[in-house]
Amino acid sequence: MKAGKNMGKSLNGRELGKGITQRKDGRYVARFVDRYGNRKNVYASSINEIRLKLKAAQFDEANNEMVNCSVTLKKWFESWLDIYKKNAIRVGTKTHYNMIFSKHIEPYLGDKFLSEIKPSDIRKLINNLENNGLGYSTQSRVKIMLVDMFDKAIMDDLIRKNPAKNIKLNKGDFNRRVLSKEEQITFFECSKGTYFDNLYVVAVTTGMRIGEICALTWDDIDLKAKKIHVSKTLTYQKFEGDDCKTFHIGPPKTKTSNRDIPISPKCEMALKKQFILRNNIMSRHRIKPIEGFENLLFVSRYGRPLCDQTIIDSIDRIVNEINSYRDEAELFDRISPHCFRHTFATRCFEAGIPPKTVQILLGHATLDMTMNLYTHVLDDKKDEAVVALDDYYFDIEQQGDVVIEDDFKKAILNSRKVVNFEI
Incomplete structure (x- = not known):
């Protein structure tokens, strides 16, 4: 007969029961999880004694009295913020916590008693956030706050278990993430002076794919016309025939990916700095470029072509640096190199650039692709357009009121003239 799951054995191979094992010195140890979610051990010199001790410990945990179980989550949040976070966070972070709770948590769980909240309630809350279009970043901040709040409630003997602890979040496709304006400022402030800063700047100011940037040579840069000629892409793969x-240098993703992209002043400065950096690296005696890739503009510190993983690792270092100074609820979410492309497109739409122009800049094969990828941004622009239209109509109506008022005054004056004439 096979041993059950987590079934322990004695030194001579005899089954002892779930969670019970015998050590080499002959003593028995039993493991269980307490109400705080921590693993606990009890010890004994005989199998009967260890079983009694284990049952006693489990009974104590199961029957541990809870006090103040009528405290609501809203009331506990106020206590948690005042007691556990008062001197541990900045004023701005406290404001951020208040916003997260009042906007995303309180409407659904604020009036529930702590002892009533179950993992299914937390799961429903997270699902609701997702259904309302709120992404991984917001969901993660909500979960982090709740986990800490419930942990502290356990410490105060208000509840026995943390209902938020094992809730899994759907990270989704972090490639589709877009930097907010504030995040963009934060990232580039931290990346200043780093080796790949020029590449980040070119990526976010042109919307080029990373493979297209890594395939650039100085011949592709036309500073007089202020344009970048995109005609190839760099890949790091095992093709048929490769060991x-x-x-590999090949054509861009689609025919429409062959395009000219305008160079902004910020992008021009980054390209010039990269030209100097690249020449300094390639002039070193130890540098031996790979044949066929000698003229690449963006290279590693060893003069070699760049692969995606190298850039991903460099971005992770920037994000880790940002997060080293932040509270858990304000962590900067991980981003991919492709995030710069999505951020560029989003900034274009925010600036009012027509979708067809954005399609051409990105090199998308169809306008539908551009529209489908950035529907959320276009929806926001619709709302702004309606507000702008309302303002426009309001101005027209105001002007109409002025005209009517002027006509009314003229009519009054004319009527007075008529009256005076008759008199």
Whole structure:
């Protein structure tokens, strides 16, 4: 007969029961999880004694009295913020916590008693956030806050278990993430002076794919016309006939990806700095570029072509640096190199650039692709357009009121003239 799951054995192979094992020195140890979610051990010199001790410990945990179980989540949030966070967070972070709770948590769980809240309630809350279009970043902040609040409630003997602890979040596709304006400022403030800063700037100011940027040579840069000619892409893959992964230069993703992209002043400065950096690296004696890739503009510190993973690792270092100074509820979410492309497109729409122009800049094969990818931004622009239209109509109506008022005054004056004439 097979041993059950987590069934322990004695030194001679005899089954002892779930969670019970015998150590090499002959003593028995039993493991269980307490109400705080921590693993606990009890010890004994005989199998009967260890079983009694384990049952006693489990009974104590199961029957541990709870006090103040009528405290609501809203009331506990106020206590938690005042007691546990008062001197541990900045004023701005406290404001951020208040916003998260009042906007995303209180409407659904604020009036529930702590002892009534179950994992299913937390799951429903997270699902509701997702259904309302709120992404992983917001869901993560809500969960982090709730986990800490419930942990502190356990410490105060208000509840036995943390209902938010094992809730899994759907991270989704972090490639589709867009930097907010504030996040964009934060990231580039932290990336200043780093090796790949020029690449980040070119990516976010042109919307080029990372493979297109990594395939650039100085011949593709036309500073006089202020344009970048995109005609190729760099990949690091194992193609048929290759012994292993290697670098390849090939055509862009689609025919429409062959395009000219305007160079902004910020982008021009980054390109010039990269030109100097690249020449300094390639002039070193130890540098031996790969044949066929000698003229690449963006290279590693060893003069080699760049692969996606190298850039991903460099971005992770920037994000980790940002997060080293932040509270858990304000962590900067991980981003991919493709995030710069989505951020560029979003900034274009926010600036009022027509979708067809954005399609051409991005090199999308169809306008539908552009529209489908950035529906959320276009929906926001619709709302702004309606507000602008309302303002426009209001101005027209105001002007109409002025005209009517002027006509009314003229009519009054004319009537007075008529009256005076008759008199």
